[in-house]
Amino acid sequence: MIEDLMKFVKVLLRGAGQVMFQGSAWAGAFFILGIIVGSALAGLPQVAIGAVLGLIVSTVTGYVLNMPHEEGESGLWGFNGILVGCAFPTFLGNTLLMWLVLILCAAMTTWMRVAMNNVMASWKVNSFTFPFVFSTWIFLICVHSFDGLWGEYMALPSLMNSFSPDLNVNITALPDYWLKNISQVFLIDSWLAGLLFLIGLYFSSKWAALWAAVASAVALGVAVLFKASGSDVAHGLYGFSAVLTGIALGCTFYRPSWRSAVWALIGIIVTVFVQGAMNALFMPFGVASLTAPFCVTTWLFLLPRLNIDNPNTDVRRPDHSHWHKRHAMP
Amino acid sequence: MIEDLMKFVKVLLRGAGQVMFQGSAWAGAFFILGIIVGSALAGLPQVAIGAVLGLIVSTVTGYVLNMPHEEGESGLWGFNGILVGCAFPTFLGNTLLMWLVLILCAAMTTWMRVAMNNVMASWKVNSFTFPFVFSTWIFLICVHSFDGLWGEYMALPSLMNSFSPDLNVNITALPDYWLKNISQVFLIDSWLAGLLFLIGLYFSSKWAALWAAVASAVALGVAVLFKASGSDVAHGLYGFSAVLTGIALGCTFYRPSWRSAVWALIGIIVTVFVQGAMNALFMPFGVASLTAPFCVTTWLFLLPRLNIDNPNTDVRRPDHSHWHKRHAMP
Amino acid sequence: MIEDLMKFVKVLLRGAGQVMFQGSAWAGAFFILGIIVGSALAGLPQVAIGAVLGLIVSTVTGYVLNMPHEEGESGLWGFNGILVGCAFPTFLGNTLLMWLVLILCAAMTTWMRVAMNNVMASWKVNSFTFPFVFSTWIFLICVHSFDGLWGEYMALPSLMNSFSPDLNVNITALPDYWLKNISQVFLIDSWLAGLLFLIGLYFSSKWAALWAAVASAVALGVAVLFKASGSDVAHGLYGFSAVLTGIALGCTFYRPSWRSAVWALIGIIVTVFVQGAMNALFMPFGVASLTAPFCVTTWLFLLPRLNIDNPNTDVRRPDHSHWHKRHAMP
Numbered sequence A, B, C: 001m002i003e004d005l006m007k008f009v010k011v012l013l014r015g016a017g018q019v020m021f022q023g024s025a026w027a028g029a030f031f032i033l034g035i036i037v038g039s040a041l042a043g044l045p046q047v048a049i050g051a052v053l054g055l056i057v058s059t060v061t062g063y064v065l066n067m068p069h070e071e072g073e074s075g076l077w078g079f080n081g082i083l084v085g086c087a088f089p090t091f092l093g094n095t096l097l098m099w100l101v102l103i104l105c106a107a108m109t110t111w112m113r114v115a116m117n118n119v120m121a122s123w124k125v126n127s128f129t130f131p132f133v134f135s136t137w138i139f140l141i142c143v144h145s146f147d148g149l150w151g152e153y154m155a156l157p158s159l160m161n162s163f164s165p166d167l168n169v170n171i172t173a174l175p176d177y178w179l180k181n182i183s184q185v186f187l188i189d190s191w192l193a194g195l196l197f198l199i200g201l202y203f204s205s206k207w208a209a210l211w212a213a214v215a216s217a218v219a220l221g222v223a224v225l226f227k228a229s230g231s232d233v234a235h236g237l238y239g240f241s242a243v244l245t246g247i248a249l250g251c252t253f254y255r256p257s258w259r260s261a262v263w264a265l266i267g268i269i270v271t272v273f274v275q276g277a278m279n280a281l282f283m284p285f286g287v288a289s290l291t292a293p294f295c296v297t298t299w300l301f302l303l304p305r306l307n308i309d310n311p312n313t314d315v316r317r318p319d320h321s322h323w324h325k326r327h328a329m330p
Helices: A002-020 A025-041 A045-064 A069-076 A078-091 A096-123 A130-144 A173-186 A191-204 A206-225 A230-234 A240-252 A258-281 A292-302 B002-020 B025-041 B045-064 B069-076 B079-091 B096-123 B130-144 B173-186 B191-204 B206-225 B230-234 B240-252 B258-281 B292-302 C002-020 C025-041 C045-064 C069-076 C079-091 C096-123 C130-144 C174-186 C191-204 C206-225 C230-234 C240-252 C258-281 C292-302
Strands: none
Touching: A002 A025, A002 A045, A002 A069, A002 A078, A002 A173, A002 A191, A002 A240, A025 A045, A025 A173, A025 A191, A045 A069, A045 A078, A045 A096, A069 A078, A078 A096, A078 A130, A078 A173, A096 A130, A096 B096, A096 B258, A096 B292, A096 C096, A130 A292, A130 B258, A173 A191, A173 A206, A173 A230, A173 A240, A191 A206, A206 A230, A206 A240, A206 A258, A240 A258, A240 A292, A258 A292, A258 C096, A258 C130, A292 C096, B002 B025, B002 B045, B002 B069, B002 B079, B002 B173, B002 B191, B002 B240, B025 B045, B025 B173, B025 B191, B045 B069, B045 B079, B045 B096, B079 B096, B079 B130, B079 B173, B096 B130, B096 C096, B096 C258, B096 C292, B130 B292, B130 C258, B173 B191, B173 B206, B173 B230, B173 B240, B191 B206, B206 B230, B206 B240, B206 B258, B240 B258, B240 B292, B258 B292, C002 C025, C002 C045, C002 C069, C002 C079, C002 C174, C002 C191, C002 C240, C025 C045, C025 C174, C025 C191, C045 C069, C045 C079, C045 C096, C079 C096, C079 C130, C079 C174, C096 C130, C130 C292, C174 C191, C174 C206, C174 C230, C174 C240, C191 C206, C206 C230, C206 C240, C206 C258, C240 C258, C240 C292, C258 C292
């Protein structure tokens, strides 16, 4: 009984870890700790509660639907659900109906992941966090149709960006933005959470921690160079998707090498533009682009199925539909 | 000669029936009767004329392009065309150019269905009414580009929903809304038409009639609970897609059982949210979401290819790319 | 060395030619000449410079990524890149950052083409110019998010089309519009460039020149009949996608015949409506639809894989994933 519970908790923790491609319970534990710390500091404890609830609901849904256990127990049922759980209380008012749709949406992600992976199977890529993105969009946009859902923390639909004042680019502020780029992977706005996420990554994979750090810095540089909205940059909103792209391309789907590093760097830069485009694209609807920029960009870099890390071999085009191994740092 | 004509009429009637997955000429006859009654009561006889014209044009297109007859003669050429024929005079002003594009659009749906089914073949799902939806969107959005097309009954593009007064939820009104949820499958706003559609369904499949009735009631409940626009709910606009989802999941792609009933109920509920999201998403373009919420939701529930009605067998994942059998009620 | 350079120039010219499906260096030479003439006349030399730069960057990217040479050397690496190079200085202000993203975007199209063709492989269609369209949209929409990119020549986002005065339909003006429909394939607004493009087509394929001419005329007629914006029609904005559809359906993917001619004509007409719809759809974002109407419409006509030019044979459904042969005129 206690053993079963321990096993279930481990499955949950791995679910948290898989948000950043780490099937590691330790990484997941640090991620959840970061969410709790960040949401407590922001005075929004409902975000941490939602995260744990979404994680549990989506994981239990996998068992109820009797999906292949091996996959789910490496954390693949939970990573979309925990993000749903972070997103709903971050954007919606804290009402009973919000919790009802949070549970419905978290459960949905488990079979939407199978649905989307089925669609993408012949293309040899994975749906990543897109089940979370797509299902969360559905319910967030609904605030404009249903008075029963309240977009308390959502932007009003508008046609044009009102640019905020320029970014405060001084030495003391930059580390803050850099860590928030990482914390926003879980929609948390806290440098301390970002640091905890980085530590969690480090315990699971030094390469992943390195690429998260590099991706955050590069994305920050691109956003500053092209003069993105200062307040968006300061809150880490131009970095979280790039962080995921960096981990995906730099050390998850390709073995770390100089060639794959260049590929990942280009991917990180492109992610910032896809982010800028999606932010503008969703302005008339008042919803956030969530991690869609990461999904779209990483697909664009994996779908050609180039032998980036094996340029001289004649091996068949790589299959990117799953991620498994972590690459040890030498 | 007369025999050929009779056969052709039967093919047409089955085309009307397939809008609700019924390859039954009797069901189709009741559906067309409902359209005639509903459009006459609304003082819009052009809707019934358009419906019959669209049905004929799309069916004849299948013969002209020499597509596989077996498929077409079970009604699969006509069901998108009849919906095009209902939609154009419902949204556009009654001008000669409207009738020209109605004919063009109805013909297009016949090969767009083949195109979309080709795309979806490897995913093992069907395009449903999406050829109607996609081609109708093209021409409806054109009212903003072409002065020659007149969006007489279309909403003006806007950024925000102006919520209408709350719904009048009293005992006498509810059956009216409930039946309009069914009549709006053919874009008809009439409780009498809804009743005729329900009778047509009953003659073809008691399960389908039951699921249409249940889906309409559940969708009404969800829309009231989450406080959708009162006038939209009163005109059945939050129910028609859910009715189609109910018939699809409850008794067309899965055998009726307790497990598939729960699955269908969740699908019906999700359809209402997809409807709310799409209504908001299309506000800046002033077009209706048509039956897209049904298509999208039903895909999300079929694409995982779960053995919902055969949980204990080891049969391979079900193929949902066609619908054939109707399941007899015990 | 000189030989290598000559070969490289030929590959570049074929890249220009493939924008209109012509793997012919002569066609490409005329196309580039037309771009130079047109951009010089418009006082925008940066468009011609961008075109050549984009062509070179995307072609070199193919060599750097070591993609199959045979494909690239028939011009398939360059045709998206040259369009990126035409588009960026046409819409964006002439700044250093614009040139940086032009280079990045042109390079991207080379692997996006492989990515999209991989996705479409099982559907047996090609991605056409969609890599250009999709990647250019990303960077153009970014002007609303990044102060560092300046949409100098872009429309402001708006909800409703403000219809310009009616088109001046007199005999002397029509040939001007008709040739601009062709010049706008490369985003050039010049009857002389259109004439040069037509001559280039003629040298490569008389059928292609004929279909470009017919498509431009038919599209002009449809746009006038349905009263599209006068200024858009006068600048050729309702014809360029139709020209590409005409060449694709009329003589590239189907052998010229009476049956395929009817099919191509319907495709040309539908392209005008898809253009009208997309123009309206992108109004809230202030971006152009580029050649997306051509891509979408041609897909809709190729995806059913109908034996349009072989109605009486039992050959399997045609594979449209590549284009090769040009059909000689009798």
